[in-house]
Amino acid sequence: MNAPVLVEFKDVEKRFGDxxxxxxxxxxxxxxxxxxxxxxxxxxxxxxxxxxxxxEQPSAGQILLDGKRVDTLRPEERDTPLVWQSLALFPFLSxxxxxxxxxxxxxxxxxxxxxxxxxxxxxxxIAEFASRSVDQLSGGQRQRVALARALVTTPxxxxxxxxxxxxxxxxxxxxxGVLSKLQKDLGITFVYVTHSQSEAFAMAxxxxxxxxxxxxxxxxxxxxxxxxxxxxxxxxxxTNNIVSGSVTSVDDRxxxxxxxxxxxxxxxxxxxxxxxxxxxxVVSADSVRLxxxxxxxxxxxxxxxxxxVSEAFVGSVVTLLLETPAGEFRVQTRQRDLAQINLEHxxxxxxxxxxxxxxxxxxxxxxx
Amino acid sequence: MSDxxxxxxxxxxxxxxxxxxxxxxxxxxxxxxxxxxxxxNSDRFPTIPLGSFTTKWYETIFAxxxxxxxxxxxxxxxxxxxxxxxTIGFCTAYTxxxxxxxxxxxxxxxxxxxxxxxxxxxxxxxxxxxSRINMSGQVYSIVISHVVLCSPFAxxxxxxxxxxxxxxxxxxxxxxxxxxxxxMKTVIIPxxxxxxxxxxxxTAAVSFDEFAVAWFVSGLNKxxxxxxxxxxxxxxxxxxxxIGSFVFAISISLVVVAQILVMTxxxxxxxx
Numbered sequence: 222m223n224a225p226v227l228v229e230f231k232d233v234e235k236r237f238g239d240x241x242x243x244x245x246x247x248x249x250x251x252x253x254x255x256x257x258x259x260x261x262x263x264x265x266x267x268x269x270x271x272x273x274x275x276x277e278q279p280s281a282g283q284i285l286l287d288g289k290r291v292d293t294l295r296p297e298e299r300d301t302p303l304v305w306q307s308l309a310l311f312p313f314l315s316x317x318x319x320x321x322x323x324x325x326x327x328x329x330x331x332x333x334x335x336x337x338x339x340x341x342x343x344x345x346x347i348a349e350f351a352s353r354s355v356d357q358l359s360g361g362q363r364q365r366v367a368l369a370r371a372l373v374t375t376p377x378x379x380x381x382x383x384x385x386x387x388x389x390x391x392x393x394x395x396x397x398g399v400l401s402k403l404q405k406d407l408g409i410t411f412v413y414v415t416h417s418q419s420e421a422f423a424m425a426x427x428x429x430x431x432x433x434x435x436x437x438x439x440x441x442x443x444x445x446x447x448x449x450x451x452x453x454x455x456x457x458x459x460t461n462n463i464v465s466g467s468v469t470s471v472d473d474r475x476x477x478x479x480x481x482x483x484x485x486x487x488x489x490x491x492x493x494x495x496x497x498x499x500x501x502x503v504v505s506a507d508s509v510r511l512x513x514x515x516x517x518x519x520x521x522x523x524x525x526x527x528x529x530v531s532e533a534f535v536g537s538v539v540t541l542l543l544e545t546p547a548g549e550f551r552v553q554t555r556q557r558d559l560a561q562i563n564l565e566h567x568x569x570x571x572x573x574x575x576x577x578x579x580x581x582x583x584x585x586x587x588x589x
Numbered sequence: 590m591s592d593x594x595x596x597x598x599x600x601x602x603x604x605x606x607x608x609x610x611x612x613x614x615x616x617x618x619x620x621x622x623x624x625x626x627x628x629x630n631s632d633r634f635p636t637i638p639l640g641s642f643t644t645k646w647y648e649t650i651f652a653x654x655x656x657x658x659x660x661x662x663x664x665x666x667x668x669x670x671x672x673x674x675x676t677i678g679f680c681t682a683y684t685x686x687x688x689x690x691x692x693x694x695x696x697x698x699x700x701x702x703x704x705x706x707x708x709x710x711x712x713x714x715x716x717x718x719x720s721r722i723n724m725s726g727q728v729y730s731i732v733i734s735h736v737v738l739c740s741p742f743a744x745x746x747x748x749x750x751x752x753x754x755x756x757x758x759x760x761x762x763x764x765x766x767x768x769x770x771x772x773m774k775t776v777i778i779p780x781x782x783x784x785x786x787x788x789x790x791x792t793a794a795v796s797f798d799e800f801a802v803a804w805f806v807s808g809l810n811k812x813x814x815x816x817x818x819x820x821x822x823x824x825x826x827x828x829x830x831x832i833g834s835f836v837f838a839i840s841i842s843l844v845v846v847a848q849i850l851v852m853t854x855x856x857x858x859x860x861x
Contacts, residue, residue: 276760296763297771309761313779322775326766370765 233282482546678743712805726808750784
């Protein structure tokens with residue numbers, strides 16, 4: 222966990238004219254970790270990656286790689302290969318020539334570089350396509366060529382810019398497996414930019430969530446999921462239920478907040494809240510229990526009665542959408558746990574959760 | 590209306606359309622075909638009915654050293670012009686592709702301007718300028734003028750090709766350790782190769798055919814088109830038909846090669 226730092230962003234800022242793409246970025250990337258940078262489009266994640274590769278110059282701040290300043294170096298002077306969103310394979314070269322490219326530029330002789338390129342094609346199970354032209358390959362195979370081309374120089378770090386965005390869903394899952402295994406086998410650092418939570422959560426050791434050029438949170442997938450640092454992060458993780466309210470009571474173990482017609486009690490977290498302060502409660506969709514509501518069920522602490530609006534089955538997991546006084550609530554559960562519950566639209570269902578499953582965020586929007 | 594009459598209606602319009610296309614092509618190519626046919630006709634004047642088949646006119650021009658000189662000069666000028674104007678055109682197109690700068694619209698407008706100037710005006714202006722600096726009447730005067738005329742065509746072709754390129758391709762080369770020059774040599778030029786060859790062919794064809802500007806600046810160094818006009822001014826000679834057919838064959842092959850290379854656009858770079 223506490224591996225040495227490989228890359229360090231020190232107060233990095235990037236402006237394009239008047240627009241700020243990245244600001245006040247302090248980020249440490251450790252040796253051998255799989256770091257995902259996640260955010261919606263235009264949040265600055267790709268700019269961050271491009272600055273690391275030297276394709277953009279920071280407007281202010283420093284970037285260090287292995288303790289040495291790299292932000293002043295030209296792209297070809299750093300060993301930070303990138304797997305492009307478009308893959309950017311050279312269409313006029315064969316598969317093996319594409320893979321050899323990096324070695325050729327480094328002056329490795331013909332025999333040695335062919336051997337190393339073939340070795341990488343073999344490791345990625347595409348040796349049989351070596352002499353093919355790139356456009357004769359399928360999407361997944363091209364992906365592997367791009368990986369081999371980037372890894373052939375055995376770099377310490379590999380940058381990936383949404384490399385799976387063009388693949389269909391099945392292939393994405395398979396390539397995630399390939400990437401995870403590759404990263405573990407090689408033990409090198411992967412920096413993976415994506416807008417997809419499922420990709421980030423499936424592969425990353427740590428996730429950086431960005432919004433509007435700023436880092437919202439850095440943490441393990443577990444932390445991002447269970448303890449979002451800001452309301453933005455909580456909302457970005459699409460499976461969270463969010464209730465705004467104000468603190469009504471605080472004791473040494475629990476904090477209670479009152480929202481629109483609902484009361485939620487949470488176990489105290491690291492941030493102490495005062496009575497009267499506004500706060501946001503986050504309840505993840507998979508920690509909500511369902512009970513068919515008896516006709517006299519009422520809203521009480523950590524129980525909300527909702528009306529079923531829709532349900533969606535994905536394999537064995539069901540996502541229910543309910544209308545409650547506190548807005549829409551999303552509940553994820555296993556299909557077999559729904560046996561005794563009436564799933565007719567409009568049915569009343571009581572939702573409950575333990576104080577441990579309620580995560581409270583101080584509301585910074587009103588304070589600052 | 591019954592289905593049958595509707596079907597026959599569309600059959601009629603299809604035939605009409607085919608006929609129309611045929612007439613248009615006939616109209617365009619008839620003079621060239623006529624010139625080609627008469628170049629093998631034994632009669633002194635182009636009249637119908639035709640006389641007998643002969644290769645006499647071709648023999649005459651092949652025996653004429655003036656024709657050979659002009660022909661060699663035209664080829665030399667075309668070759669040099671093609672190389673220089675393609676180089677300039679490619680560099681201009683790459684500048685446009687790679688850089689964003691102030692006054693870029695003006696720069697592009699200026700680069701594409703020459704073909705919009707009427708050829709007679711261009712020839713006159715070239716003569717005025719070149720004679721003032723004592724550079725008119727030489728073979729290189731024709732080359733200079735033709736480069737001005739041809740570069741925009743080369744630029745347009747290279748620009749089209751570059752617009753089909755995934756812009757990350759060049760950055761990918763840098764990312765893999767290529768310097769700017771290496772990336773140019775190993776990525777940009779190979780990607781643009783079809784366009785570069787097409788530009789060479791097309792600019793050579795334009796230069797080889799060009800008459801008006803060459804007539805002004807060539808002095809005694811006549812190119813083939815200039816020579817054809819001079820023969821015509823003297824008398825009506827079926828040699829013209831022979832030379833014309835010959836020149837046409839060369840130009841059209843250059844243009845066809847260029848066209849084939851431009852049309853074989855692949856979106857490989859963009860897609861992958």
